[in-house]
Amino acid sequence: MCNNFSKTVKIMISQTEENYLKAIFKLSEATQKPINTNAISVEMNTAAASVTDMIKRLSDKELIHYEKYKGVKLSQKGKTIATDLVRRHRLWEVFLLEKLGFAWDEVHDVAEELEHIKSDKLIDSLDSFLDFPKFDPHGDPIPDSDGNIQSRQQTLISKLEVDECGVLVGVYEHSKVFLQYLDKLGLNLGVNIKVLEKVDYDQSVKVLINETKEEIISKKVSQNLFIKTTTS
Amino acid sequence: MCNNFSKTVKIMISQTEENYLKAIFKLSEATQKPINTNAISVEMNTAAASVTDMIKRLSDKELIHYEKYKGVKLSQKGKTIATDLVRRHRLWEVFLLEKLGFAWDEVHDVAEELEHIKSDKLIDSLDSFLDFPKFDPHGDPIPDSDGNIQSRQQTLISKLEVDECGVLVGVYEHSKVFLQYLDKLGLNLGVNIKVLEKVDYDQSVKVLINETKEEIISKKVSQNLFIKTTTS
DNA sequence: ACATATTTTTAGACAAGTCTAAAAATATGT
DNA sequence: ACATATTTTTAGACTTGTCTAAAAATATGT
Ligand SMILES: [Mn+2]
Ligand SMILES: [Mn+2]
Ligand SMILES: [Mn+2]
Ligand SMILES: [Mn+2]
Numbered sequence: 001m002c003n004n005f006s007k008t009v010k011i012m013i014s015q016t017e018e019n020y021l022k023a024i025f026k027l028s029e030a031t032q033k034p035i036n037t038n039a040i041s042v043e044m045n046t047a048a049a050s051v052t053d054m055i056k057r058l059s060d061k062e063l064i065h066y067e068k069y070k071g072v073k074l075s076q077k078g079k080t081i082a083t084d085l086v087r088r089h090r091l092w093e094v095f096l097l098e099k100l101g102f103a104w105d106e107v108h109d110v111a112e113e114l115e116h117i118k119s120d121k122l123i124d125s126l127d128s129f130l131d132f133p134k135f136d137p138h139g140d141p142i143p144d145s146d147g148n149i150q151s152r153q154q155t156l157i158s159k160l161e162v163d164e165c166g167v168l169v170g171v172y173e174h175s176k177v178f179l180q181y182l183d184k185l186g187l188n189l190g191v192n193i194k195v196l197e198k199v200d201y202d203q204s205v206k207v208l209i210n211e212t213k214e215e216i217i218s219k220k221v222s223q224n225l226f227i228k229t230t231t232s
Numbered sequence: 233m234c235n236n237f238s239k240t241v242k243i244m245i246s247q248t249e250e251n252y253l254k255a256i257f258k259l260s261e262a263t264q265k266p267i268n269t270n271a272i273s274v275e276m277n278t279a280a281a282s283v284t285d286m287i288k289r290l291s292d293k294e295l296i297h298y299e300k301y302k303g304v305k306l307s308q309k310g311k312t313i314a315t316d317l318v319r320r321h322r323l324w325e326v327f328l329l330e331k332l333g334f335a336w337d338e339v340h341d342v343a344e345e346l347e348h349i350k351s352d353k354l355i356d357s358l359d360s361f362l363d364f365p366k367f368d369p370h371g372d373p374i375p376d377s378d379g380n381i382q383s384r385q386q387t388l389i390s391k392l393e394v395d396e397c398g399v400l401v402g403v404y405e406h407s408k409v410f411l412q413y414l415d416k417l418g419l420n421l422g423v424n425i426k427v428l429e430k431v432d433y434d435q436s437v438k439v440l441i442n443e444t445k446e447e448i449i450s451k452k453v454s455q456n457l458f459i460k461t462t463t464s
Numbered sequence: 465a466c467a468t469a470t471t472t473t474t475a476g477a478c479a480a481g482t483c484t485a486a487a488a489a490t491a492t493g494t
Numbered sequence: 495a496c497a498t499a500t501t502t503t504t505a506g507a508c509t510t511g512t513c514t515a516a517a518a519a520t521a522t523g524t
Contacts, residue, residue, distance in 0.1 A: 016481065037502055050482055052503055057480085069489060069502060100357035110351050117345045125332035248511065269472055282512055284473055289510085301472060301519060 011061060015116045018085050020044065020054050021063060024074055025082035034071030080147055087143040089115040090136035091126050097137045098130065104137040105179035138179075139170025139189050139226060155229060157193065157205060158222040165194035165208075170226035178224065185215055193227055243293055247348045250317050252276065252286050253295060256306055257314035266303030312379055319375040321347040322368035323358050329369045330362065336369040337411035370411075371402025371421055371458060387461060389425065389437060390454040397426035397440075402458035410456065417447055425459055 013021075023043040027035045037055065041048040059066040063078035074082060092114040096102040102110070124145060134150060135141055141150045154169055168191050171179070182188070186209055196214065197206035203219035217225075245253075255275040259267045269287070273280040291298040295310035306314060324346040328334040334342070356377060366382060367373055373382045386401055400423050403411070414420070418441055428446065429438035435451035449457075
């Protein structure tokens with residue numbers, strides 16, 4: 001009658017599985033629709049056939065919902081794991097930048113490895129050591145230990161009108177070249193931005209940086225910069 | 233005639249291979265003789281057959297010298313990799329203790345994972361961030377970035393005579409139980425030790441800790457504590 | 465020196481994660 | 495509606511790292 005264990009069989013999740021979950025999580029941010037095999041294979045840089053294999057494994061472990069030929073969605077369990085991975089990734093990025101003097105274009109690759117270290121004590125101590133940062137070096141929000149992600153109200157520069165202004169709070173693209181180019185333009189997180197002119201011909205935008213420097217940024221750049229508008 | 237590239241084919245070494253090299257390195261500290269398969273299988277907690285497989289791979293990569301049935305020795309290349317791994321392990325242990333508030337019995341397991349993160353910039357920045365520590369939380373020396381290991385002059389308590397004294401600078405065993413027991417006895421690194429009495433019957437030792445507290449430690453404990461003797 | 469015990473290697477199998485090539489299902493355009 | 499293009503899955507193979515059971519080599523004791 002007794003001996004009624006509630007077997008909390010803590011399933012093991014490999015580093016590779018974690019990475020797939022994170023990829024699906026990322027792709028899910030842009031849409032509500034199921035994520036298809038090809039999109040994952042592009043994101044993960046693997047053959048579509050490998051993705052199908054992995055999808056089956058993740059589905060067996062109930063980390064995703066999967067119907068043949070219909071794509072996948074994260075289950076609640078999968079979402080939790082992915083969010084936790086994102087938390088770890090972003091906390092390590094803050095550590096590398098703040099404590100070890102890395103530049104914002106150098107943190108991602110190392111965090112990609114550090115994020116897989118499994119220790120709750122480690123990550124919670126790190127969080128506290130860093131003084132509970134809310135955003136990572138690219139302006140992305142850091143989920144708290146319960147998985148809550150602060151939602152940001154922000155706009156792409158490309159969507160602003162002339163004379164609107166605000167603070168640069170994030171970047172959409174994370175590539176090294178892009179981040180280094182922003183450094184060259186003096187576009188670090190926190191600078192003040194005012195839209196001076198929107199060029200009809202090629203959708204480039206002339207902006208005023210920190211009330212002092214004028215720069216023309218291409219359409220492409222303007223679509224990758226998040227601004228928190230200030231109603232001044 | 234030209235086109236004489238010195239192909240520095242940076243061979244990839246997996247986490248598992250690194251762990252085997254470290255195990256062989258550790259076993260080599262106690263002896264000059266070749267390390268045999270069985271010893272490695274015990275250290276790595278794997279079947280002897282698995283060790284033989286891995287030995288072949290490491291030998292193919294010229295990380296060890298291997299003769300069938302004769303055991304293995306690290307090559308220069310292997311020694312360099314193992315030393316670097318030990319450096320990373322011990323630096324991470326210092327980080328966990330000093331910066332994240334881990335206890336000395338908690339650092340090892342996490343460092344076991346962190347040591348495999350591959351980034352020279354990471355580990356050198358960490359070294360600098362920690363102010364170039366020379367010893368880890370267990371008193372083990374930290375190799376510098378060129379692989380030089382500071383040799384310690386130290387003695388096991390079991391080898392001291394009555395009235396000799398010194399400072400506790402290291403532990404031989406690293407297990408959680410042992411370290412926690414030392415905490416209970418107040419035997420942290422840095423305390424002053426004086427040998428008050430050596431009991432013939434069971435080789436236990438009565439010591440004076442920091443000129444104030446007397447404790448009797450068993451033979452086994454006394455064989456696991458390194459003292460740097462002070463000629464007072 | 466030789467029988468016995470121990471250690472090491474081989475043989476064969478398995479799981480995870482990857483690939484390419486081919487087949488099957490779905491989507492698209494006229 | 496149907497031919498064509500695209501996407502997804504299957505089939506079969508490979509690598510790394512592991513295992514057990516059995517065979518081969520080495521070590522040991524009298
Ligand atoms: Mn990143
Ligand atoms: Mn980031
Ligand atoms: Mn350790
Ligand atoms: Mn240590």
